[in-house]
Amino acid sequence: MLNGVQAVLYREINVFRKKAKKQILASSLSPLLFLIAFGWGFGDRVAVNGLPYILFLIPGLITMSSLNQSYSIAQEINISRFYFHVFDEFLIAPISHIEIVFGEVLYGLFKASISVFLIFGYAFLFGVDLRISGLFFLVILMHSFLFSLLAMTVSMLIKDHGSQAQVNTFVITPMIFLCGTFFPVDKLPAFFKVIVHCLPLTYSTQVIRASLTGGEINFAYIGIMLIFMCTFFLTALYAVKKVEA
Amino acid sequence: MSNHPILSVSKLVKTFGKKPAVNAVDFTIQEGEFIGLLGANGAGKTTIIKSVAGLIKPTSGSILYYDKNFESHLKESKKLIGVVPQNSNLDRDLTAYENLYLHTLLHNIPVKEREAKIATALEFAELSEYRNKQVKTFSGGMKRRLVIVRALIHDPKIIFLDEPTVGLDPQIRRNLWNLILKINQVKKTAILLTTHYIEEAEKLCSRVMVIDHGDIIMDNTPEKLKHGLGRFVLEIYNEDGITETYFDSQEAALIEQGNCQSESKIRNIALEDVIIQLTGRRVNA
Ligand SMILES: Nc1ncnc2c1ncn2[C@@H]1O[C@H](COP(=O)(O)OP(=O)(O)OP(=O)(O)O)[C@@H](O)[C@H]1O
Ligand SMILES: [Mg+2]
Numbered sequence: 001m002l003n004g005v006q007a008v009l010y011r012e013i014n015v016f017r018k019k020a021k022k023q024i025l026a027s028s029l030s031p032l033l034f035l036i037a038f039g040w041g042f043g044d045r046v047a048v049n050g051l052p053y054i055l056f057l058i059p060g061l062i063t064m065s066s067l068n069q070s071y072s073i074a075q076e077i078n079i080s081r082f083y084f085h086v087f088d089e090f091l092i093a094p095i096s097h098i099e100i101v102f103g104e105v106l107y108g109l110f111k112a113s114i115s116v117f118l119i120f121g122y123a124f125l126f127g128v129d130l131r132i133s134g135l136f137f138l139v140i141l142m143h144s145f146l147f148s149l150l151a152m153t154v155s156m157l158i159k160d161h162g163s164q165a166q167v168n169t170f171v172i173t174p175m176i177f178l179c180g181t182f183f184p185v186d187k188l189p190a191f192f193k194v195i196v197h198c199l200p201l202t203y204s205t206q207v208i209r210a211s212l213t214g215g216e217i218n219f220a221y222i223g224i225m226l227i228f229m230c231t232f233f234l235t236a237l238y239a240v241k242k243v244e245a
Numbered sequence: 246m247s248n249h250p251i252l253s254v255s256k257l258v259k260t261f262g263k264k265p266a267v268n269a270v271d272f273t274i275q276e277g278e279f280i281g282l283l284g285a286n287g288a289g290k291t292t293i294i295k296s297v298a299g300l301i302k303p304t305s306g307s308i309l310y311y312d313k314n315f316e317s318h319l320k321e322s323k324k325l326i327g328v329v330p331q332n333s334n335l336d337r338d339l340t341a342y343e344n345l346y347l348h349t350l351l352h353n354i355p356v357k358e359r360e361a362k363i364a365t366a367l368e369f370a371e372l373s374e375y376r377n378k379q380v381k382t383f384s385g386g387m388k389r390r391l392v393i394v395r396a397l398i399h400d401p402k403i404i405f406l407d408e409p410t411v412g413l414d415p416q417i418r419r420n421l422w423n424l425i426l427k428i429n430q431v432k433k434t435a436i437l438l439t440t441h442y443i444e445e446a447e448k449l450c451s452r453v454m455v456i457d458h459g460d461i462i463m464d465n466t467p468e469k470l471k472h473g474l475g476r477f478v479l480e481i482y483n484e485d486g487i488t489e490t491y492f493d494s495q496e497a498a499l500i501e502q503g504n505c506q507s508e509s510k511i512r513n514i515a516l517e518d519v520i521i522q523l524t525g526r527r528v529n530a
Pocket of ligand 2: 290291292331407
């Protein structure tokens with residue numbers, strides 16, 4: 001049963017390995033730019049929710065980067081589906097759909113974890129003190145898992161490569177900017193507040209930040225993340241079942 | 246050849262939108278058979294192969310592997326088949342070895358057998374020295390050989406080859422045909438292959454199916470198919486082009502040739518004549 005998961009991971013990790021330097025370099029740039037622009041720009045002169053802005057920002061960057069990385073598997077699956085047809089190999093093989101989903105999602109977690117450690121490194125360089133706890137690892141795992149599953153769903157449902165870019169532009173990027181990554185959501189007008197509370201990122205950002213800065217953990221939010229996770233698991237499984245080469 | 250159909254397909258239909266690409270086709274494949282699936286571009290060959298390989302879902306109809314329903318016995322059925330798709334789906338970034346290793350994982354081949362199977366496959370494809378080279382550095386012929394041996398690693402009972410020799414030079418094409426023939430004769434693997442090289446199919450296949458606009462319109466040995474039309478062709482070259490007439494005996498053809506003023510030639514009938522006759526008539530109809 002596990003050979004399918006192992007196979008998918010073997011493929012993804014080996015392809016990643018060959019481009020690792022470039023990929024890691026590329027993914028480390030944007031959080032650094034945010035840190036320089038906002039972190040140094042506002043520094044500790046601005047306080048948000050009682051935290052120096054840079055302390056508020058870094059957990060947001062961890063959330064953003066891990067989301068970007070776990071969600072980026074959608075792009076890779078697309079290329080292997082539409083251009084190289086490598087995904088067909090998985091569909092032809094005697095492995096189950098669940099194995100394909102888990103293989104890809106574990107790869108998403110792998111990529112997300114690299115970005116998390118990268119930003120830990122930045123935090124250290126910028127002299128920001130984070131409280132890294134078991135709870136943090138649990139919620140960042142859930143967060144990355146959730147968005148890998150979303151990526152899996154989207155990459156199976158779209159009909160061509162162009163639609164992937166549209167989903168990114170109209171869903172993922174706005175979500176990253178509005179869901180509390182760079183400023184607290186309670187600063188948003190009521191209308192947007194309703195919208196962002198329909199999006200999973202609002203909950204994971206809040207919990208991840210709280211766990212890293214010693215804030216109060218809202219356990220109901222963890223419950224909501226769990227619901228999103230289960231939903232996306234079912235949609236991913238459904239989408240893989242439906243997919244045709 | 247024993248009488249065990251590996252694959253029985255009946256009333257298979259696949260429509261894209263409203264357009265049927267495959268229109269209620271029936272066929273069976275016995276153990277060890279070598280079958281050519283011939284037909285014009287867009288006739289539905291790839292759609293049939295994708296359906297029986299589980300890459301697309303048929304609109305209706307049944308697919309059985311050893312009398313078991315494909316859809317409800319997916320895992321065990323997929324173990325029986327090997328697929329060489331029309332578009333190479335090798336991983337360009339991985340090496341030949343890594344591509345094959347991935348396949349051993351996908352097919353759950355026991356750890357201690359993996360290395361030996363990969364080595365044998367590379368040798369069979371004459372690619373041993375390229376084992377650790379990335380596939381993106383391979384020529385078209387090397388890639389094609391690699392996809393073919395990859396499809397064999399798990400010892401399938403049947404392989405589907407979708408235009409395995411397209412775009413290759415004559416020398417390499419012949420090598421590949423020999424490789425495929427060897428697979429059929431040595432490993433007794435049944436083969437269903439599509440190609441536009443009808444002459445080659447005629448030489449190699451024990452049975453040929455002709456598909457046209459989603460229908461299988463002929464299913465027989467190349468010999469029987471050909472001789473349905475006649476044995477000899479009289480080609481007459483006139484202003485409008487070439488007209489072809491078919492005769493059962495050379496004498497009859499010679500008599501007709503004697504009556505004709507224009508330049509002309511008598512030759513043996515080829516499978517290609519039959520296919521053009523059959524599918525051409527339908528295009529015009
Ligand atoms: N994914 C798809 N969506 C819509 N139409 C499709 C799709 N795949 C195939 N078709 C249509 O189905 C018909 C059969 O296509 P198919 O690829 O099976 O032909 P083929 O016999 O393999 O042709 P070729 O020799 O060119 O490879 C064609 O009319 C094609 O346009
Ligand atoms: Mg085709």
